[in-house]
Amino acid sequence: MSKPLQIIIVVLCLGAAGYLLINFMTKPSATSNEGTPDYLHFKCGNAECGLGYSWKRGTDTGGRDIDTCPDCGTIEASRAAKCQECGLYQAMSGHGAYEKICPQCGADLPPIREQK
Ligand SMILES: [Zn+2]
Ligand SMILES: [Zn+2]
Numbered sequence: 001m002s003k004p005l006q007i008i009i010v011v012l013c014l015g016a017a018g019y020l021l022i023n024f025m026t027k028p029s030a031t032s033n034e035g036t037p038d039y040l041h042f043k044c045g046n047a048e049c050g051l052g053y054s055w056k057r058g059t060d061t062g063g064r065d066i067d068t069c070p071d072c073g074t075i076e077a078s079r080a081a082k083c084q085e086c087g088l089y090q091a092m093s094g095h096g097a098y099e100k101i102c103p104q105c106g107a108d109l110p111p112i113r114e115q116k
Contacts, residue, residue: 041112043080043091044069052080052089081109 038058044051049072064070067077078091081098085107092098092112102109 039082040066041080041082041089042067042069042077043089044072044074044077045091046072046074048072049074051077052082053077054082079112081112083107083109 038056040055040057042053042055044053046069049069051069051071053070055066065075068075069077080089080091082089083102083105086102086105088102088104090099090102090109098109098112100109101107
């Protein structure tokens with residue numbers, strides 16, 4: 001095998017490896033955008049409803065309060081953490097405490113960021 005050909009093969013291999021590495025590191029997860037601070041997560045306080053929903057900051061509310069459940073209309077839905085693994089909404093309990101581990105799948109829950 002001639003020297004230049006070997007060099008070309010090595011360069012191609014490194015290029016492919018680098019491409020795969022960058023692709024792997026920057027690969028977005030399925031719920032990537034919902035994990036950003038741009039999203040606020042809520043869980044409806046009505047036990048019969050319990051809807052979890054997300055709200056993107058800056059979205060026009062159409063005059064509706066963002067902590068009003070869009071399903072049953074209960075006012076004062078709780079701030080919640082959304083599990084990035086299984087999608088469970090874990091409501092913040094009283095005193096601002098909240099679970100750090102998803103009770104459903106055991107994944108780490110993202111911290112709830114302050115609203116203002
Ligand atoms: Zn509701
Ligand atoms: Zn989970």
